[in-house]
Amino acid sequence: MAHLRLFGPAAEAAGTRHDTIDEPTVGAALRAATTRYGQAFAAIAAASQVWVNGEQAIPSTPLGDGDELAVLPPVSGG
Amino acid sequence: MIRVMPGSSLRDWITCTDAPLPVADALTWCVLPSCGAVVSFVGTVRDHAEGRDDVVAVEYEAYEEQVEPRLATVAAAARTRWPDIGRLVLVHRVGRLLVGDASVLVVASTPHRAEAFEAARFCIDTIKQAVPVWKRETWADGVGWGLGARQIIGADDIHHDPAGTHPPDGARTTAAGTGPGTAG
Numbered sequence: 001m002a003h004l005r006l007f008g009p010a011a012e013a014a015g016t017r018h019d020t021i022d023e024p025t026v027g028a029a030l031r032a033a034t035t036r037y038g039q040a041f042a043a044i045a046a047a048s049q050v051w052v053n054g055e056q057a058i059p060s061t062p063l064g065d066g067d068e069l070a071v072l073p074p075v076s077g078g
Numbered sequence: 079m080i081r082v083m084p085g086s087s088l089r090d091w092i093t094c095t096d097a098p099l100p101v102a103d104a105l106t107w108c109v110l111p112s113c114g115a116v117v118s119f120v121g122t123v124r125d126h127a128e129g130r131d132d133v134v135a136v137e138y139e140a141y142e143e144q145v146e147p148r149l150a151t152v153a154a155a156a157r158t159r160w161p162d163i164g165r166l167v168l169v170h171r172v173g174r175l176l177v178g179d180a181s182v183l184v185v186a187s188t189p190h191r192a193e194a195f196e197a198a199r200f201c202i203d204t205i206k207q208a209v210p211v212w213k214r215e216t217w218a219d220g221v222g223w224g225l226g227a228r229q230i231i232g233a234d235d236i237h238h239d240p241a242g243t244h245p246p247d248g249a250r251t252t253a254a255g256t257g258p259g260t261a262g
Contacts (some may be wrong), residue, residue, distance in 0.1 A: 007141055008212030009109025009223050049230050056145050056232050069142060070210075076139065076224030077170060078121050078182050078202065 002063045005070040010048060013041040020052065021069065025048055027059030029069055048073045083107050090153045092165050094145035096173040098182040104167040112162040114185035117194035119202045120181040123175045128225055132218035138172045141210035145170055148209045148233075152201055155237045159244070160197045162188050168201060168204060170211060181213075196244060203241030207231045 004019040011017045014037040023029040030050070034042040050057045051070045063069060084091050084104050091107060101120055108116045123136045149168040157163050167185040175181055184201045188194040208231050213224040231240050 005141065007210065008139060011139075012223075012258045051116065059168075070144075070200075071167040072141065072210055072230050073212065073231045074227035075207070075209065075211055077140070077209045078204035 002069050003063055004029070004033065005068060007070065007072055008076075009073045010041065010044045013037060013044050017078045021063075023063060025059065025063055026052065026057045026061040026069060027071055029063055030059070030071075033071075039057040044073055089164070090150065091165075091169070092146050092149045092153060093169045094140060094142055094149070095169065095171055099171055099183045100171055101180060101183060104169070104183060104185045108165040108167060108185045108187040110164040110187055113189055113194075115189070115191040115194035116185065116187045117191070117198040119182075119184040119198050120180045121202070123177050123179050123181060125177045127215060127217070130215060130217040130220075130222075130225075133215050134218075135176050135216045136181070136224075137174045137176055137214045137216070138164070138170075138210045139214065140170070140172045142172065144210050145172075148236075149205065151233055151236050152204045152208055155199050155204065156186070156201050156239065159200065159239075160186075160188060160193045162190075162193055163197055164188060166197070166201070168205065170205070170209060171252075172211070176260055178210065200239070200241070203243055204236055207240050208236050 001020050001022050004021045006017050011031050021029045023032050030045055049067055049072045052061055053068050105118060125133050127133055151165050153168055164187040169183040171181050184198050186194050186197040
């Protein structure tokens with residue numbers, strides 16, 4: 001089970017900042033999250049970067065027990 | 079979150095905090111015998127954005143555990159480009175801020191002024207692209223996520239002048255203290 005972290009517009013669209021997800025890869029986890037949260041989330045996720053344990057990830061990146069998958073929409077700090 | 083000044087043996091002061099930014103302490107901390115220049119940049123909450131009149135507050139949300147590692151990478155990249163940097167302060171604030179409140183602080187000290195200006199400029203430009211922070215503005219007629227948001231860059235890209243405002247590393251050492259630099 002991986003821990004899902006959502007931020008900014010992605011958290012707003014999903015209605016949550018934390019969740020758990022049980023999928024073998026980043027791509028599968030994002031598909032499952034889209035099913036769970038709907039199209040507004042899907043549109044934001046498609047324009048976001050995805051990190052696993054603080055490192056940039058791609059759809060084929062494997063997910064294991066205890067990994068942290070984070071969805072980072074475009075940033076606006078400073 | 080560190081609120082007090084780091085010890086005198088440290089060279090970087092890197093923090094993500096929900097407290098007011100320690101601007102005066104940071105300026106004092108950056109003064110070193112070997113450094114004749116201290117340059118600071120303070121980003122403050124502005125009362126307007128494009129199409130948004132009378133902004134009254136900005137809520138900064140962060141992937142908090144990852145902000146300090148990213149700031150540290152920005153600091154390391156700046157030190158690679160400007161090896162003469164004495165002390166460097168990079169602090170980002172999170173939480174709800176009002177107009178005029180400081181949201182981000184960069185302070186750099188160097189032997190001569192040109193590198194201090196350039197390094198501070200590099201740091202703030204890079205922070206805006208490399209740190210996982212999102213702002214949500216409240217203005218007279220609404221609430222919305224910050225305009226002009228951009229894809230967060232990869233850790234490796236931090237070392238490659240992502241804002242494109244500085245010449246290559248090789249042009250650096252000869253310009254120290256003599257030219258107008260590239261900021262502005």
